[in-house]
Amino acid sequence: xxxxxxxxxxxxxxxxxxxxxxxxxxxxxxxxxxxxxxxxxxxxxxxxxxxxxxxxxxxxxxxxxxxxxxxxxxxxxxxxxxxxxxxxxxxxxxxxxxxxxxxxxxxxxxxxxxxxxxxxxxxxxxxxxxxxxxxxxxxxxxxxxxxxxxxxxxxxxxxxxxxxxxxxxxxxxxxxxxxxxxxxxxxxxxxxxxxxxxxxxxxxxxxxxxxxxxxxxxxxxxxxxxxxxxxxxxxxxxxxxxxxxxxxxxxxxxxxxxxxxxxxxxxxxxxxxxxxxxxxxxxxxxxxxxxxxxxxxxxxxxxxxxxxxxxxxxxxxxxxxxxxxxxxxxxxxxxxxxxxxxxxxxxxxxxxxxxxxxxxxxxxxxxxxxxxxxxxxxxxxxxxxxxxxxxxxxxxxxxxxxxxxxxxxxxxxxxxxxxxxxxxxxxxxxxxxxxxxxxxxxxxxxxxxxxxxxxxxxxxxxxxxxxxxxxxxxxxxxxxxxxxxxxxxxxxxxxxxxxxxxxxxxxxxxxxxxxxxxxxxxxxxxxxxxxxxxxxxxxxxxxxxxxxxxxxxxxxxxxxxxxxxxxxxxxxxxxxxxxxxxxxxxxxxxxxxxxxxxxxxxxxxxxxxxxxxxxx
Amino acid sequence: xxxxxxxxxxxxxxxxxxxxxxxxxxxxxxxxxxxxxxxxxxxxxxxxxxxxxxxxxxxxxxxxxxxxxxxxxxxxxxxxxxxxxxxxxxxxxxxxxxxxxxxxxxxxxxxxxxxxxxxxxxxxxxxxxxxxxxxxxxxxxxxxxxxxxxxxxxxxxxxxxxxxxxxxxxxxxx
Numbered sequence: 001x002x003x004x005x006x007x008x009x010x011x012x013x014x015x016x017x018x019x020x021x022x023x024x025x026x027x028x029x030x031x032x033x034x035x036x037x038x039x040x041x042x043x044x045x046x047x048x049x050x051x052x053x054x055x056x057x058x059x060x061x062x063x064x065x066x067x068x069x070x071x072x073x074x075x076x077x078x079x080x081x082x083x084x085x086x087x088x089x090x091x092x093x094x095x096x097x098x099x100x101x102x103x104x105x106x107x108x109x110x111x112x113x114x115x116x117x118x119x120x121x122x123x124x125x126x127x128x129x130x131x132x133x134x135x136x137x138x139x140x141x142x143x144x145x146x147x148x149x150x151x152x153x154x155x156x157x158x159x160x161x162x163x164x165x166x167x168x169x170x171x172x173x174x175x176x177x178x179x180x181x182x183x184x185x186x187x188x189x190x191x192x193x194x195x196x197x198x199x200x201x202x203x204x205x206x207x208x209x210x211x212x213x214x215x216x217x218x219x220x221x222x223x224x225x226x227x228x229x230x231x232x233x234x235x236x237x238x239x240x241x242x243x244x245x246x247x248x249x250x251x252x253x254x255x256x257x258x259x260x261x262x263x264x265x266x267x268x269x270x271x272x273x274x275x276x277x278x279x280x281x282x283x284x285x286x287x288x289x290x291x292x293x294x295x296x297x298x299x300x301x302x303x304x305x306x307x308x309x310x311x312x313x314x315x316x317x318x319x320x321x322x323x324x325x326x327x328x329x330x331x332x333x334x335x336x337x338x339x340x341x342x343x344x345x346x347x348x349x350x351x352x353x354x355x356x357x358x359x360x361x362x363x364x365x366x367x368x369x370x371x372x373x374x375x376x377x378x379x380x381x382x383x384x385x386x387x388x389x390x391x392x393x394x395x396x397x398x399x400x401x402x403x404x405x406x407x408x409x410x411x412x413x414x415x416x417x418x419x420x421x422x423x424x425x426x427x428x429x430x431x432x433x434x435x436x437x438x439x440x441x442x443x444x445x446x447x448x449x450x451x452x453x454x455x456x457x458x459x460x461x462x463x464x465x466x467x468x469x470x471x472x473x474x475x476x477x478x479x480x481x482x483x484x485x486x487x488x489x490x491x492x493x494x495x496x497x498x499x500x501x502x503x504x505x506x507x508x509x510x511x512x513x514x515x516x517x518x519x520x521x522x523x524x525x526x527x528x529x530x531x532x533x534x535x536x537x538x539x540x541x542x543x544x545x546x547x548x549x550x551x552x553x554x555x556x557x558x559x560x561x562x563x564x565x566x567x568x569x570x571x572x573x574x575x576x577x578x579x580x581x582x583x584x585x586x587x588x589x590x591x592x593x594x595x596x597x598x599x600x601x602x603x604x605x606x607x608x609x610x611x612x613x614x615x616x
Numbered sequence: 617x618x619x620x621x622x623x624x625x626x627x628x629x630x631x632x633x634x635x636x637x638x639x640x641x642x643x644x645x646x647x648x649x650x651x652x653x654x655x656x657x658x659x660x661x662x663x664x665x666x667x668x669x670x671x672x673x674x675x676x677x678x679x680x681x682x683x684x685x686x687x688x689x690x691x692x693x694x695x696x697x698x699x700x701x702x703x704x705x706x707x708x709x710x711x712x713x714x715x716x717x718x719x720x721x722x723x724x725x726x727x728x729x730x731x732x733x734x735x736x737x738x739x740x741x742x743x744x745x746x747x748x749x750x751x752x753x754x755x756x757x758x759x760x761x762x763x764x765x766x767x768x769x770x771x772x773x774x775x776x777x778x779x780x781x782x783x784x785x786x787x788x789x790x
Binding site: 009 | 637638641642645646649653659663666667670671672674675676693696729730733744745748749769773774776777779780783784
């Protein structure tokens with residue numbers, strides 16, 4: 001192809017794309033007359049043009065059906081009244097704000113900016129002692145609360161940032177209401193009501209609600225103005241005057257106190273800014289290190305509107321007809337992270353046996369520094385880059401097996417010894433850096449060799465199978481080439497065995513659930529029809545097995561298997577409240593446990609806490 | 617461009633008029649779907665996300681600052697949801713690098729073309745989808761994507777060239 005051809009083909013593509021000078025170009029016409037290749041190119045593009053038009057016309061032909069399904073979905077939402085209530089209510093709130101306040105709020109939300117005017121008092125100052133009295137005159141208010149979690153200074157590769165948003169409404173007469181949003185979507189509403197002294201919680205996502213008695217003292221304690229009083233009680237440092245969103249404010253700062261509803265913070269610093277004109281809050285914030293975690297949290301309250309005349313209707317829960325009441329104990333669901341954190345202590349592993357057998361190597365390279373990693377995608381990308389440079393397991397398996405045979409005499413090594421050493425090697429893999437080490441794979445691969453041997457000797461031992469699955473998952477993420485067939489075969493065999501055992505009278509157990517969830521995902525993309533009976537089995541045995549708390553997720557997965565809607569909502573998705581350091585363990589299956597030293601909340605699904613013994 | 621018809625409908629929605637939102641859906645659904653299709657390259661996913669977009673629009677219409685700007689607002693929601701969808705897919709790493717497995721259940725016959733479209737970059741696929749599916753010219757595409765008309769044209773042209781290259785590589789093109 002000549003340079004002329006290259007230039008002319010640009011013009012041909014432009015012509016076919018509908019915007020070029022067309023074949024009216026004399027130069028192009030002359031070229032086409034003399035160049036058979038370019039004539040072929042033009043013909044091919046014109047054929048493709050027809051194909052593209054046909055392709056999109058076929059999609060367009062189905063638009064009426066899509067639109068009808070859309071309207072049906074809309075109708076279902078409408079009949080719930082939920083959405084109506086939400087936006088009608090918001091309309092009321094919005095209408096009470098001045099135009100300027102709305103604009104200011106938008107600017108504030110976008111910028112989170114605080115513009116200092118220049119330090120110290122220069123005129124009117126807030127009488128801080130009188131602010132508490134002002135607060136006593138507030139009957140009702142609304143504000144926004146955001147929680148921003150971030151990594152602070154972290155090991156490279158483990159930085160992150162997350163954000164949640166809640167709109168809080170409070171009335172001294174009626175109670176409180178919190179609307180919780182995730183990524184702009186309403187996910188829950190929580191009412192603590194004076195009338196009836198009750199709590200009502202709605203989960204929009206799972207279409208469930210909960211209603212329980214709540215003493216009125218709990219109701220009043222939710223008054224966030226209560227949280228201001230410890231700040232005002234001092235000792236505090238005056239921060240001077242500034243503007244926030246165009247409002248002239250003055251602020252104070254206190255240290256070492258937790259002043260806002262949220263996670264427990266170590267070394268907390270809190271600030272309160274009030275409007276110098278009204279002496280009412282404009283901005284509150286608290287920041288510090290989340291207790292028991294490396295996470296730094298910043299809580300911000302802003303967009304305060306006081307005495308806006310909220311009515312009982314604003315605190316009357318509207319429960320859509322298709323919402324189910326939660327009648328199962330909350331213990332069936334994962335605990336909140338700090339609860340789990342307290343319950344799960346890291347376990348130090350003794351690698352002495354590996355040392356004695358000469359299985360430890362001094363040849364460990366330091367962890368690779370990973371630059372500019374700020375979120376889950378980047379963490380996973382950095383992790384994949386490191387793991388992508390490892391040799392493949394299939395290429396090393398035989399030589400590692402030979403090496404292990406020389407040290408352990410594998411033929412005479414009892415199964416329990418194989419398992420013990422396999423688990424230890426797997427832990428060593430994590431100990432030297434796991435996914436972020438360029439040399440850790442050696443331990444992971446050796447673990448897999450030993451556990452494969454143990455599994456081959458005891459194929460019906462489900463526990464050994466689980467240890468092998470864990471070893472495979474440790475060194476292969478879901479992106480791994482070897483991952484799918486090996487795990488699918490293993491989990492499928494375990495599932496068949498579990499079905500047979502339960503059929504014969506064995507009680508289904510939590511491990512059956514975790515294995516079944518794995519298998520559902522492993523089948524999903526390539527053989528979704530195979531996943532259907534697995535999901536059905538999990539659903540039909542949920543009550544007996546104790547995983548009924550996951551029924552809504554299972555039903556959603558089951559539905560998606562037939563609609564091919566993608567596993568957007570699935571049991572694999574970690575809970576939103578998981579600590580972001582968990583991202584380093586991402587891309588594994590639900591049963592993945594990770595290293596014994598792991599001291600943060602494990603991935604979905606958690607095993608439910610054991611039931612408390614009944615009083616005799 | 618401001619749309620006063622939309623403004624009235626949005627205001628009606630805020631007053632609780634359910635039918636008004638249905639009118640907005642009928643008016644804007646195709647454009648939302650087209651955007652999702654252009655980004656996701658999968659008819660089923662596009663329908664899912666387009667539906668989610670419209671429902672989310674309903675839930676959040678009280679937050680729409682300017683009632684006459686419904687279309688750009690709903691398209692922004694759609695774009696964010698699409699990107700979120702792609703992030704979730706990437707996070708789960710359950711799909712191969714090229715999402716081959718999810719679109720096969722459609723009514724489409726030209727698998728080579730579908731595959732090639734999926735392999736186009738989003739930057740090129742989106743204008744191409746708008747051109748062929750919505751029958752928009754480069755000027756309209758440019759306005760919606762906030763790029764210059766010449767850049768829209770360049771992308772359309774590049775999309776056609778790359779598509780041709782993808783269709784002809786390995787002899788898959790007839």
